[in-house]
Amino acid sequence: MSENQTKKTKSILQAPRGTRDFYPEQMARLQWLFQLWRQTSLRHGFEEYDGPSFEHLDLYTIKSGDEIVSQLFSFEDRGGRDLALRPELTPTLARMIAVKANALPRPIKWFSIPRSCRAERPQKGRLREFFQWNIDIVGSDEVLADAECIFVALDFLRQVGLGPVLIELRVNSRFIVSTLLIDAGIDAERHGQMFAIMDKYEKLSEAEFDKYACEQGVCDTELTAVKNILRVPDLSSLESLSRSEQSRAELAKMRELKQYLDDFGVGEYFVYKPAVVRGLAYYTGIVFEIFDRSAKMRAIAGGGRYDNLISMFGGPSMPAVGFGMGDVVLMDLLDELGKAPMIPSHQPPEFFVIDADPSLFGMVLKIVGCLRGKGFAADYAPKRQAMGKQFKYATGRLAKFAIIVGDETRTQNLISVKNLQSGEQRQLNVEEFLKSPEQLSL
């Protein structure tokens, strides 16, 4: 082996930057999460879908412009097509819906748990490969749809122990901010830039923010107007600022949203935050983010209304709202709060068969074989060892019942069944036990 090859062999032992290996222990956690995401989605009436894990590069540049390419893992296939690993699922969703739009009953309530890749520099809570729970409702412009999306997220979070004391839902409306900016004499074409500046408000000190805004070409009167918007503490204060008919209508929508969330029983999570504008250009109305209240981490989830996206992909004009929740920040947070459950990476056996003597091993396999054939999780010690060791192994595997095969099994067809939790033990006839193992009461 050449020196170069030795080097290569060593470097391939390391998983690529920003990726993770899922050993059984981590895989069990991941599956726990997926199952909860899936169950919650289905319970709320969403249907599961998925698309390809890579798409035409254009699919992503249409929406986000060419700058996005540097954040993508892109490549060319042998036919010269430009492709990219999916950095998110929303473009795929828009494409899938644009193709079949007229055939789908509305509202379309879909969910997915895609594995996605972004070529960014990894940090805490942000990797190059991750999973993201996506929830979308397409074809409804009613606030109820926004409320439903948010409710699924909160219902899930509540289930994993993240109540309103620990986390909050930050809500704003891009539309209303836009109308307020217009009232302040700031043209619509500069709103994108304003959103970007407003996004910094919570991260910077007052002086730093002023300086930053000034550098971005915001004049003093504009800065005052922007700050007035950013300082609005709640919806009722927003009312006094909203002068135009449009902004009043949008404010009414936000009130409606709050009412729906109250009705669903998750109103306590709601916080009005004027600085929440989201980075993406395509959001058109209500936007929201979910944060832990200590706010030391990135957003747990984020989303909003994007009424123009489907038509951008060549589909009919269809209103839509949705959010994404990544696995990384969520699991980090659960770990930090001690709320991540211990999930065994194997299925604990219902029955664990133990022999008193290696010569009885054939009977162990016979019983295990029969139980497994009947659909029970049954197991035995991997080595012929003293009974003490076998019991130890059974306990380690979290088995419920131990079945002891001894001389009496050979001579009288008797086995002993022991409840490993209570310690209770009883002798039974083998055939009778095997006929209906589920009727065992101990």
Place this chain on the structure above:
RNA sequence: GUGAAAGUAGCUCAAGUGGUUAGAGCACCAGGUUGUGGUCCUGGGGGUUGAGGGUUCGAGUCCCUUCUUUCACCCCA
């Protein structure tokens, strides 16, 4: 992509200003109690100190390069 800090066993951490063969706990494996358990006792495998090069009689320790992680930017779908 730019800037900064860190990296010692699977995990958590030791190892004065460079100085014998890099240690401990947990975990893992094997023995011990001869028909009954996560306890206990004994032993064991494990590391080219992230990798590569340099300075030196001598490098875990100092210098350079690189990889990974973390933090701040960029961006955040």
